[in-house]
Amino acid sequence: MKKIIISTLVLGSLFSMYSCNEEEFLHTEPTETVSTPTIEQKVNGMYTNMIRTRTGGTTGHDDFGQKGFDIYMDLLSSDVGLSRSIYGWYRSIANFTGPVNYANNNNYIPWRYYYRMIYSANDIINDLGGEEGVLDTAEKKEFMGQARAMRAYSYFVLMQLYTKEFSASAKGIPLVTSIKQETFPTVSQDKVYALIESDLLASENLLEGFNRSQKAKINQDVARGFLAYAYAAMQQPEKAATYAAKVVNSGYPLTTKAALTGGFNAVSTPSWMWGIDITTDMGLDLVSWWGQMDMYTYSYAYVGDYKTIDENIRLKIREDDVRKNQFVKYTVSAGSYWIGMNKFYNEKKELGGQRNIESDYIYMRVDEFYLLLAESYAKSGKEALAKETLKTLLKDRITNLSYLDALSGSALLEEIDFQTRLELYGEGKSYFAMKRNKRTITRGTNHLYFAGKVYKSTDEGLTLSVPQQEVINNPNL
Numbered sequence: 001m002k003k004i005i006i007s008t009l010v011l012g013s014l015f016s017m018y019s020c021n022e023e024e025f026l027h028t029e030p031t032e033t034v035s036t037p038t039i040e041q042k043v044n045g046m047y048t049n050m051i052r053t054r055t056g057g058t059t060g061h062d063d064f065g066q067k068g069f070d071i072y073m074d075l076l077s078s079d080v081g082l083s084r085s086i087y088g089w090y091r092s093i094a095n096f097t098g099p100v101n102y103a104n105n106n107n108y109i110p111w112r113y114y115y116r117m118i119y120s121a122n123d124i125i126n127d128l129g130g131e132e133g134v135l136d137t138a139e140k141k142e143f144m145g146q147a148r149a150m151r152a153y154s155y156f157v158l159m160q161l162y163t164k165e166f167s168a169s170a171k172g173i174p175l176v177t178s179i180k181q182e183t184f185p186t187v188s189q190d191k192v193y194a195l196i197e198s199d200l201l202a203s204e205n206l207l208e209g210f211n212r213s214q215k216a217k218i219n220q221d222v223a224r225g226f227l228a229y230a231y232a233a234m235q236q237p238e239k240a241a242t243y244a245a246k247v248v249n250s251g252y253p254l255t256t257k258a259a260l261t262g263g264f265n266a267v268s269t270p271s272w273m274w275g276i277d278i279t280t281d282m283g284l285d286l287v288s289w290w291g292q293m294d295m296y297t298y299s300y301a302y303v304g305d306y307k308t309i310d311e312n313i314r315l316k317i318r319e320d321d322v323r324k325n326q327f328v329k330y331t332v333s334a335g336s337y338w339i340g341m342n343k344f345y346n347e348k349k350e351l352g353g354q355r356n357i358e359s360d361y362i363y364m365r366v367d368e369f370y371l372l373l374a375e376s377y378a379k380s381g382k383e384a385l386a387k388e389t390l391k392t393l394l395k396d397r398i399t400n401l402s403y404l405d406a407l408s409g410s411a412l413l414e415e416i417d418f419q420t421r422l423e424l425y426g427e428g429k430s431y432f433a434m435k436r437n438k439r440t441i442t443r444g445t446n447h448l449y450f451a452g453k454v455y456k457s458t459d460e461g462l463t464l465s466v467p468q469q470e471v472i473n474n475p476n477l
Helices: 002-016 039-049 066-077 105-128 136-161 189-206 220-234 237-248 290-293 312-315 322-326 369-379 382-395 402-406 411-422 430-437 466-475
Strands: 079-082 173-174 186-188 272-278 307-309 328-332 335-339 361-363 440-442 454-457
Touching: 039 105, 039 136, 066 079, 066 105, 066 136, 066 290, 066 307, 066 361, 066 466, 105 335, 105 466, 136 173, 136 220, 186 189, 189 220, 220 237, 220 369, 220 430, 237 290, 237 369, 307 312, 307 335, 312 411, 361 369, 361 411, 369 382, 369 411, 369 454, 382 402, 382 411, 411 430, 440 466
Parallel strands: none
Antiparallel strands: 079 307, 173 186, 272 361, 328 335, 440 454
16 A cells, blocks of 8 residues: 555645645636645645546546545435436446446545545644644644544545445554554554544534634534534444534524525535535536536536436425425436436526536535434434424425324334435435445436346445555555
């Protein structure tokens, strides 16, 4: 791994050395590097990496940072169906051949990306004197809090993608905590999650009072959201509930009925907790999340690589549910496809019209934590609170919620899981729920591959393999 991760991380550090102004780091495409970047520049570079193409080490049009892996996870969970494939992107994810073949780039791209992000975070932490360094200014605390939260988040996603299920003593992934580290042994899952928890608890404290200038930056609420997800993954529903409740009570309003069919394209949306204001200056085009998912962007989705809602989910949506309107039947000579054209779209709503991306990227919204809170309450035996929380979310989505009153036990958990899959369709989050809830999946009839087939969450094809380059070069794996 030294050959692979170290070479990856050196490249990652080069990306983080771009010189950017505090207020413009996500609004101007940087064109110059500096030999001795400041900590501020490194922090800005860390966030910029999230939207860069080729940060996974390839020239593939599925290699464009964090939102690319949201698509990976939605396809692996089968909530998003690849219903037609002309150009082949994501085909080996949808047919599960990529995850089981360690030589496939599907395994390499996220591995390289997230370890690059971990290096960027470690580099910032090192510059601040390490985890025990003296943080004698508010700015240093804010930088450290953001770096430790990003490191934890990167490890969390790696654990979801590269392990089948949580088991404390089971094999995890290589743990890299310093830019000076020389060997990279694989450690047990509990050790990885211990670092995730430690980083996020520290981050929560460090980011107290941090008034960020842009939603692209991680603040205390986002760090608490990460903690809620981590505790839920570790099967600790009481702690997950504590942190989900902190987010729910933090003041972000729920996504409104109008916003549910409003395009999900503006970071200014009040319910968005974490997201990036995309401008045309950033140079994103067909190689982007919008290019792969939006019919109103001139790219792959528009020209025939259709990503659809799984038919089993669509058919279960109640008639009095406003979210049913998020999906449109799109008919071409090859057939008809139910696509989320009324959920995600460029505001001009012109088929193939957006060529240079200006629609924003969403990473997290408060609605997620109402669902996670309801789930955690139900798992903790607090079913009345679970239903009350779920109703709070759904009251502006479903006209008649009386059906929820009779639910309990597994039926209540199944309903919360379904609402999670529907509410967060296309946002890359239901994969986490699939893993922690050990969901059994039956693919809908509209999938191009394996329509109607049943899978367990631990199926080989639903978890990525450690990439070939890592296996060859890391003797401590």
